Amino acid sequence: xxxxxxxxxxxxxxxxxxxxxxxxxxxxxxxxxxxxxxxxxxxxxxxxxxxxxxxxxxxxxxxxxxxxxxxxxxx
Amino acid sequence: xxxxxxxxxxxxxxxxxxxxxxxxxxxxxxxxxxxxxxxxxxxxxxxxxxxxxxxxxxxxxxxxxxxxxxxxxxxxxxxxxxxxxxxxxxxxxxxxxxxxxxxxxxxxxxxxxxxxxxxxxxxxxxxxxxxxxxxxxxxxxxxxxxxxxxxxxxxxxxxxxxxxxxxxxxxxxxxxxxxxxxxxxxxxxxxxxxxxxxxxxxxxxxxxxxxxxxxxxxxxxxxxxxxxxxxxxxxxxxxxxxxxxxxxxxxxxxxxxxxxxxxxxxxxxxxxxxxxxxxxxxxxxxxxxxxxxxxxxxxxxxxxxxxxxxxxxxxxxxxxxxxxxxxxxxxxxxxxxxxxxxxxxxxxxxxxxxx
Numbered sequence: 001x002x003x004x005x006x007x008x009x010x011x012x013x014x015x016x017x018x019x020x021x022x023x024x025x026x027x028x029x030x031x032x033x034x035x036x037x038x039x040x041x042x043x044x045x046x047x048x049x050x051x052x053x054x055x056x057x058x059x060x061x062x063x064x065x066x067x068x069x070x071x072x073x074x075x
Numbered sequence: 076x077x078x079x080x081x082x083x084x085x086x087x088x089x090x091x092x093x094x095x096x097x098x099x100x101x102x103x104x105x106x107x108x109x110x111x112x113x114x115x116x117x118x119x120x121x122x123x124x125x126x127x128x129x130x131x132x133x134x135x136x137x138x139x140x141x142x143x144x145x146x147x148x149x150x151x152x153x154x155x156x157x158x159x160x161x162x163x164x165x166x167x168x169x170x171x172x173x174x175x176x177x178x179x180x181x182x183x184x185x186x187x188x189x190x191x192x193x194x195x196x197x198x199x200x201x202x203x204x205x206x207x208x209x210x211x212x213x214x215x216x217x218x219x220x221x222x223x224x225x226x227x228x229x230x231x232x233x234x235x236x237x238x239x240x241x242x243x244x245x246x247x248x249x250x251x252x253x254x255x256x257x258x259x260x261x262x263x264x265x266x267x268x269x270x271x272x273x274x275x276x277x278x279x280x281x282x283x284x285x286x287x288x289x290x291x292x293x294x295x296x297x298x299x300x301x302x303x304x305x306x307x308x309x310x311x312x313x314x315x316x317x318x319x320x321x322x323x324x325x326x327x328x329x330x331x332x333x334x335x336x337x338x339x340x341x342x343x344x345x346x347x348x349x350x351x352x353x354x355x356x357x358x359x360x361x362x363x364x365x366x367x368x369x370x371x372x373x374x375x376x377x378x379x380x381x382x383x384x385x386x387x388x389x390x391x392x393x394x395x396x397x398x399x400x401x402x403x404x405x406x407x408x409x410x411x412x413x414x415x416x417x418x419x420x421x422x423x424x425x426x427x428x429x430x
Contacts, residue, residue: 037318044315045322049322057333060333061333062337064334065337072152072343
């Protein structure tokens with residue numbers, strides 16, 4: 001029997017991921033200015049952002065392929 | 076306090092869509108062969124007008140989270156040798172750190188065209204040599220009629236595995252190899268050095284693990300994702316300290332590549348092992364042609380050649396066409412071999428995998 005698809009998780013992770021990308025779009029200039037500063041802890045910002053986006057958007061994309069029905073074959 | 080004196084491009088909607096699309100295909104390729112998205116992404120960003128060093132820095136910044144997700148997914152299928160990945164990554168980190176310094180000095184001394192020329196030449200030389208070798212091997216396996224089997228261990232790898240250096244021997248269980256770390260160290264270093272130049276260390280790392288250490292292609296390509304994560308992470312910090320990461324480019328690439336990498340990972344479970352080599356060689360050689368075409372353009376900008384503006388524009392267009400061709404070729408081979416693997420496989424694509 002087919003397991004139920006993770007629609008709630010897809011929607012929740014999609015909202016989080018979408019919100020983060022919306023913020024990037026709205027505050028593009030401010031973000032670029034802050035993220036290219038070389039003093040203090042500013043150089044850590046790109047690394048932190050990459051992790052945050054990978055967890056949120058990574059979860060969304062995993063649920064996406066699961067909902068679409070494409071899964072790997074375990075040998 | 077001051078942001079780095081570097082030109083960051085204005086992002087148009089067309090650029091965003093293009094970055095998302097090439098991020099997707101780059102991710103698809105990376106999930107499949109462990110590396111390689113970047114050899115399409117860096118030149119593609121450069122074609123949009125992004126300076127070479129910013130393209131590499133932003134590429135690295137999108138690469139490590141992508142590699143993390145890819146390694147996590149491929150580990151579920153038992154493809155990742157975490158120990159081999161981490162051992163290689165230690166020396167790769169040193170390579171990437173040194174390579175970033177070289178890149179920075181070239182930019183300071185020779186300016187933008189010098190930096191672009193350096194990146195393009197590295198692409199042409201490495202991709203032609205290694206891509207040609209991998210293609211030759213893939214054709215040999217195909218002609219031998221044993222394409223269904225796991226690859227045979229190369230003569231070099233058999234020798235490397237036979238060398239016993241007391242106190243340096245390590246056993247890598249998933250890859251099923253026992254070698255001295257004195258062989259993994261230079262291999263990892265070269266992988267890191269290349270990654271810092273063109274953001275794709277895998278073109279030394281994956282063939283190196285296959286032909287020098289004797290790891291199977293599937294394991295080598297998945298283990299590369301561990302190395303890519305460590306190198307991408309280290310490289311991003313290094314470039315970020317110089318204020319060279321364009322976070323917008325990195326995150327837009329990540330948006331597409333996380334879709335692609337998960338599909339590429341799934342693809343590896345449906346294909347014959349030698350297909351990894353076919354995809355790798357095909358894309359490497361086409362991108363080498365693409366970057367080779369723009370070398371005369373950068374030489375003209377440096378005053379070493381005298382090309383007419385029309386010729387330069389033509390070469391840049393031709394370069395971009397080859398880039399798109401490389402992208403499409405990789406994507407099509409992967410999707411086609413996934414579909415073929417699905418057709419001959421016993422389990423339908425839409426059926427859930429056994430828990």
